[in-house]
Amino acid sequence: MECFSITVSDSPFEPERAHADFRAAALGAGAIVAFTGLVRPDENVSSLTLSHYEGFTQSQIKNISEQARARWELSGLCIIHRVGNMVVGEPIVFVASASAHRRDAFEAADFVMDYLKSEAPFWKSETRGDMAHWVEPSARDIDDKNRWRS
Amino acid sequence: MECFSITVSDSPFEPERAHADFRAAALGAGAIVAFTGLVRPDENVSSLTLSHYEGFTQSQIKNISEQARARWELSGLCIIHRVGNMVVGEPIVFVASASAHRRDAFEAADFVMDYLKSEAPFWKSETRGDMAHWVEPSARDIDDKNRWRS
Amino acid sequence: MATILFFGKLSDVSGALTVDLPQDVRSGAALKKWLGGRDAALQAALEQAGVSMAVNQQMALGDVAISNDDEIAFMSALSGG
Amino acid sequence: MATILFFGKLSDVSGALTVDLPQDVRSGAALKKWLGGRDAALQAALEQAGVSMAVNQQMALGDVAISNDDEIAFMSALSGG
Numbered sequence: 179m180e181c182f183s184i185t186v187s188d189s190p191f192e193p194e195r196a197h198a199d200f201r202a203a204a205l206g207a208g209a210i211v212a213f214t215g216l217v218r219p220d221e222n223v224s225s226l227t228l229s230h231y232e233g234f235t236q237s238q239i240k241n242i243s244e245q246a247r248a249r250w251e252l253s254g255l256c257i258i259h260r261v262g263n264m265v266v267g268e269p270i271v272f273v274a275s276a277s278a279h280r281r282d283a284f285e286a287a288d289f290v291m292d293y294l295k296s297e298a299p300f301w302k303s304e305t306r307g308d309m310a311h312w313v314e315p316s317a318r319d320i321d322d323k324n325r326w327r328s
Numbered sequence: 329m330e331c332f333s334i335t336v337s338d339s340p341f342e343p344e345r346a347h348a349d350f351r352a353a354a355l356g357a358g359a360i361v362a363f364t365g366l367v368r369p370d371e372n373v374s375s376l377t378l379s380h381y382e383g384f385t386q387s388q389i390k391n392i393s394e395q396a397r398a399r400w401e402l403s404g405l406c407i408i409h410r411v412g413n414m415v416v417g418e419p420i421v422f423v424a425s426a427s428a429h430r431r432d433a434f435e436a437a438d439f440v441m442d443y444l445k446s447e448a449p450f451w452k453s454e455t456r457g458d459m460a461h462w463v464e465p466s467a468r469d470i471d472d473k474n475r476w477r478s
Numbered sequence: 479m480a481t482i483l484f485f486g487k488l489s490d491v492s493g494a495l496t497v498d499l500p501q502d503v504r505s506g507a508a509l510k511k512w513l514g515g516r517d518a519a520l521q522a523a524l525e526q527a528g529v530s531m532a533v534n535q536q537m538a539l540g541d542v543a544i545s546n547d548d549e550i551a552f553m554s555a556l557s558g559g
Numbered sequence: 560m561a562t563i564l565f566f567g568k569l570s571d572v573s574g575a576l577t578v579d580l581p582q583d584v585r586s587g588a589a590l591k592k593w594l595g596g597r598d599a600a601l602q603a604a605l606e607q608a609g610v611s612m613a614v615n616q617q618m619a620l621g622d623v624a625i626s627n628d629d630e631i632a633f634m635s636a637l638s639g640g
Contacts, residue, residue, distance in 0.1 A: 193347065193351070193360075194344040194345075194347050194348045194351075195344075197343065197344050197347060197362070197364075198344045201343070201344075201364070201366075205417060206368065206369055206417075207366060207368075208365060208366055208367075208368040209363070209364070209365055209366070210343075210363070210364040210366070211361065211362070211363050211364075211437075212347070212361070212362045212363075212364070213359070213360070213361050213362075213430070213433075213434070214347075214351070214359070214360040214361075214362070215358060215359055215430070215559070216351075216357060216358055216359070216360070217358075218356065218357075218358040218428065219356055228557075228559070229485060229486070229489070231483070231485055231532070231535075231551060231553065233535050234532055234535040234551065237535060259559050267355060267356075270559065271559050278368065279468075280363070280365070280441060280445070280472070281468075281472060283363075284363070284434070284437075284438050284441075287361075287434075288434050291430060291434075294558065294559040295430070295558040295559055296556075296558045297556065297558070298556065298558060298559050299485070299553060299556055300556060300557050300558060300559045301485055301486035301487075301489075301553075301554060301556065301557050302557035302558070312486055312487045312554065312557065313557045314528070314555050314556075314557060318429075322430070322431060365640070378638075378640070379566060379567070379570070381564070381566050381613070381616075381632060381634065383616050384613055384616040384632065387616060409640050420640065421640050444639065444640040445639040445640055446637075446639045447637065447639070448637065448639060448640050449566070449634060449637055450637060450638050450639060450640045451566055451567035451568075451570075451634075451635060451637065451638050452638035452639070462567055462568045462635065462638065463638045464609070464636050464637075464638060
């Protein structure tokens with residue numbers, strides 16, 4: 179059974195719930211890799227808000243998902259991304275890939291995360307003290323993404 | 329908070345339960361990568377049994393865990409391995425790594441899995457028809473492990 | 479009427495607009511120039527590095543044709559997820 | 560008495576043994592030879608590729624010293640997890 183899904187939502191989600199649903203749907207896969215990104219504690223940041231462009235953001239993520247499906251042998255790929263206001267420790271992103279082969283599952287999840295972190299249409303705003311400011315992708319995120327150029 | 333654990337058990341386990349416990353313990357990490365290995369359906373295999381050498385197997389896995397901790401910046405590494413008789417779809421192995429950095433979490437989980445699949449002291453027996461036979465690591469597993477030689 | 483959306487840093491400078499495009503504003507580049515002419519702060523923001531454009535939710539370049547039926551988005555440099 | 564354990568394919572040939580080691584069996588290699596001399600099937604199995612040895616749960620080579628207090632394990636080629 180195949181299971182490909184993309185969710186962008188301002189509601190909190192439980193990575194373990196998503197993992198259980200994905201594992202049930204991806205029945206028959208030998209390998210599941212799940213990445214969970216969490217809001218890290220930063221004593222200078224009091225608030226984190228992620229904006230997106232409804233519809234466009236989903237379709238750009240769908241492109242990434244389709245690239246991953248073309249590149250690796252996957253029986254499932256689940257992408258969940260939080261938007262809106264988030265607090266420390268909350269899950270921001272969950273990417274799970276299922277495959278018969280361990281390597282395909284690892285590489286696909288890694289690839290999708292690198293694209294999400296550098297090219298997906300999200301705009302992040304952090305409040306430090308009284309000042310909200312927009313955050314751009316780190317040089318590290320851009321380097322990570324460039325690993326996949328062939 | 330740091331969380332490093334190794335479990336080898338003949339009791340079934342829930343990857344999602346392990347993930348929830350790990351996420352709670354690794355509070356403060358920005359990235360969690362979790363690998364789950366499941367018994368794949370194979371119409372020719374009626375039964376799969378994994379043996380280990382109690383104590384020795386755990387200490388060999390501990391070596392691998394310590395190598396990963398030395399190589400990557402991790403705030404947690406959880407390794408669970410099933411032994412005994414297993415049925416299709418059951419989780420065999422769960423490896424979760426937590427880090428401030430996505431890349432460290434991905435590479436550490438990938439590394440640990442490659443070692444578990446090729447060098448950990450487990451002996452796998454499959455029953456095909458009436459015949460039980462011992463399985464050796466695949467050439468693919470050995471190639472995967474060799475990627476980490478520096 | 480065309481819908482003009484702004485994302486990221488640009489959304490601090492302008493909210494969404496619903497506008498009747500002048501006859502001579504029929505490309506992405508012409509729209510950018512026209513919007514900048516109405517608002518100096520927006521002009522400066524639109525000229526920052528990393529600003530991209532989408533027309534009807536498709537990535538577009540300056541020569542893209544636009545009309546009053548379109549949804550045009552100007553997006554500041556992406557943050558990533 | 561020394562405890563001798565067998566894992567993997569080797570465990571099909573012999574169960575665990577508790578033995579009083581002869582005076583001249585004081586290395587891993589000597590033990591392997593001695594066990595093989597008692598049982599031709601075990602001798603063949605111990606000579607297969609990939610067989611490794613541990614003494615008191617530490618990986619060991621043939622020249623490792625052993626005594627009657629030790630736990631010695633012979634392990635067939637590993638399957639991996």
